[in-house]
Amino acid sequence: MRHESKNESEDWLDQMLDDVARIPVPDAPPELMARVLADAEHLLPQPGGVPVQMPLWRQVVGGLGGWGALGGLAVAGVTGLAIGLGAFDAAGIDALWSIAPLDEYDSQASLTAFGWDYEEG
Secondary structure, three states: OOOOOHHHHHHHHHHHHHHHHOOOOOOOOHHHHHHHHHHHHHHOOOOOOOOOOOOHHHHHHHHHOOHHHHHHHHHHHHHHHHHHHHHHHHOOOOHHHHHOOOHHHHHOOOHHHHOHHHOOO
């Protein structure tokens, strides 16, 4: 097994970076630059005019990460709600009783109401 000294590895890295720096970088095609500049010019406000405002709902959706992120957030919320309400069903408690302070729920409000008395120990 060959062990390189720190100077050898640094020299090798410097040589690679020098090789990469010598490779010419091509210019962007003029058609691409024209499209980019046209898009940028479209977003600029007209001289002396009022800048174009996006609707509030589009700003909110964009701030949350777009439609993909909003869909994921909705699925996660519904899944969490289903799992949370399903936990009451497994314990034998009606989910509506757990939300409203009813007498039926208050009579079971102990550790046995959630099925914790079935644990070993």
